[in-house]
Amino acid sequence: MKSLQTIQLIAPSAAAHTEERLPDVVAVTSQALPEQVNALARARSFAEPLIADEVLDTGENTLAHADAVAAILRVVGGSEAMQAASYLVHACVHLNKPQEVIAKAFGANFAALAVETTQLMRVQRLSRGADTLSHQADAPAAQTENVRKMLLAFSRDLRVVMLRLASRLQTLRFCAASKTPVPPGLARESLQVFAPLANRLGIWQIKWEMEDLSFRFIEPDTYKQVARLLDEKRVEREANMEHLRASLEAELTSQGIKAVVQGRPKHIYSIVKKMRGKSLGFDQLFDIRALRVIVPSVPDCYAVLGWVHARFVPMADEFDDYIAKPKGNGYQSLHTVVQQMVDGVACLPIEIQIRTQAMHDHAEHGVAAHWAYKEAGTKGYAGVSASGEYDAKIAVLRQLLAWERDLSGAAPHSADVLSDHIYVLTPDAAVVELPAGATAVDFAYSVHTSLGHRCRGAKVDGVQVPLNTPLQNGQTVEITAAKEGGPSRDWLNT
Structure with missing residues (x-):
């Protein structure tokens, strides 16, 4: 079919x-x-x-x-x-x-x-x-x-x-x-x-x-x-886009810009979401005709953007700079919508995304791209680095926690149901469920009663914090414990 x-x-x-x-x-x-x-x-x-x-x-x-x-x-x-x-x-x-x-x-x-x-x-x-x-x-x-x-x-x-x-x-x-x-x-x-x-x-x-x-x-x-709408004129549309893709890549190369220009796959659910979210008809969708340009560096991204806007007619209010201002999940790219002029007449719009290879890998492979672009002694993509399997596991666990929060927050009228718990991580990358508002002392007791009794200090994400500090979803908590002892009144004042 x-x-x-x-x-x-x-x-x-x-x-x-x-x-x-x-x-x-x-x-x-x-x-x-x-x-x-x-x-x-x-x-x-x-x-x-x-x-x-x-x-x-x-x-x-x-x-x-x-x-x-x-x-x-x-x-x-x-x-x-x-x-x-x-x-x-x-x-x-x-x-x-x-x-x-x-x-x-x-x-x-x-x-x-x-x-x-x-x-x-x-x-x-x-x-x-x-x-x-x-x-x-x-x-x-x-x-x-x-x-x-x-x-x-x-x-x-x-x-x-x-x-x-x-x-x-x-x-x-x-x-x-x-x-x-x-x-x-x-x-x-x-x-x-x-x-x-x-x-x-x-x-x-x-x-x-x-x-x-x-x-x-x-x-x-x-x-x-x-x-059916996608199938209509599919052959004609794809032939035109392939011609445009090849000519765009060749012209960028002639300008001294090493670029890979690709078509973008079309997914029915994402098309419907966009049509409903923006109240658009099928013919008004820009990304039915879409290209992606991948270049070596950030300066190259902006160089390509300038060239594209000179070569085509940019559409007003259809430009987003996610490089300067990344999305919350770390996504980075330049998005622009342009129209090709044929005999002085503006043709159907084309969406063009411009990004580096590192940005593309993050967009395609999520958290994996952080580690793929890690350099020894430096921060990797989006300021994140990892030293091995432990950091990768922490990254996955935090994405799981974010997933849980994404779904919780998406449900209407559900704040009273969903705000009663948080999830934090132990230094060994285990997930601990706690009631909302829990502190490091609560965390220590949830791990083991003995650890709770001997709790004397806490680090959250590597930073020393007062023991009565409310914990937040996704934080890593490390307890400093005495060799022996019991509950302390000082907990109320720290």
Whole structure:
């Protein structure tokens, strides 16, 4: 079907690039599983007798689902050990003592992952069922509780994130290909919870496809309408854009600017969001005809901008400088909309984005780009640097916390429901849930009563703070403790 052309997981031209720079969550989770000889083949052989004749709630064969999940993990850069885990998760439910059996065959690491993931799947299934029965699938409190459970499971084992994202994407793919109806709760959860999670973690290929597939089930008529509009005059439009792309790249090269000019993929859900958010008709969308220019340096970005505005006719009020003023998530780029003049007549508008390679990698791969551009002894992209796996794990955990807050803040009339807790990190990168307004003393007691008794000082994000300072979401807290002692009245005055 032609409309499916807009929701491919990853373009062939981008595959090699993805292998070079993996999102932190991929790198960290791959390192977390010990590599074993023939782990993938062994895991499949182990699971096959248990799941080969089983089907999931959607009607998909369980073994086929696990095969597809392993393939998705492979595409986004997951290790062979990570792919092997996709089979063990589904074998879990058919074992009397899954933790013991899997640990004996593959080790405690694999067993813990399989059991944790299975437990989360069960919780989510029950949650969706309760939502359906109560006809409150969109209730803020219900979604918040679901997200909270996901966050806590993910924080205990980051590998669960990858398995759940890949599994959910495959479920949507299967339903689309087999024309199987998708439960409304599952489609909404995919769009409102899972896709934002992939977005926060920088796994953009999964994000885009999951958004389009989810939207296809939630609003099938709108999806088909936009798909038809994209297909109309597609050949003519793409031929014109390719001619413009090639000529623009050649002209910039002749000006001494080393630039790569690319077309940009079109995603149906993002198109609909923009049409609704800005009350635009399809023909008014600028990014249906869009190009991206990638250059070596920031001065080159502004040089290209000046040349583009001289070469074309810039449209008033359609310029954004996200280099000088980055978006909250660190995104940087120059955005401009211009019109090409033909025989003195302004043609349809074209959106052009201009950025450096570092900015592009951040836009495409999220938190992974921070570490890819780290230089020894200096701050990397957007002033962030990391020294290894620990910093990468902290980065992923903080993105998970931001994801939870994103979803909490997005729900209307929900401040009273959602402001009753915060999540902070220990120095060992564990997530601790606390009531809103909690202090370092509360944190110490939540970790262990003994640590609370002996608490004498605290550092938050490396800075010494008074013990009665309220903690904020996402902070890293380190306690200074005496060797022995009990609660102190001084806590009230520090």
